[in-house]
Amino acid sequence: MKTLIFRYWDRTRSxxxxxxxxxxxxxxxxxFFSVALDRTVTNWLWHAWDWTFTGGAEGASAVLGVI
Structure with missing residues (x-):
């Protein structure tokens, strides 16, 4: 049984x-992990510091225009 599993693993790996x-x-x-982490950090920043950008597309365009 062990030989059969090893042979199957070797065939799959190669x-x-x-x-x-x-x-x-x-x-x-x-x-999936990065999306979950982003939601967690965004919610934490929103509740802790009120430090998230909520300006929408026009606001983002204005910010990039200033930069």
Whole structure:
């Protein structure tokens, strides 16, 4: 049984699609994590310091024009 599992793992690991599939899965997990972190930090800044930008698209354009 152990040999069968090792043989299957070796065949999977040496295939052409293993690394790209693994990278895609990690990218999706990282995207979900970063969105959750962004929401948490934004809510914390909103409640703690009232320090988030809520100006919308026109306000962002004005800020970039000033910069």
């Amino acid at each position: 295939s052409l699609w293993f690394i790209p599939t693994l990278m895609a899965i990690v990218a999706v997990l990282l995207a």
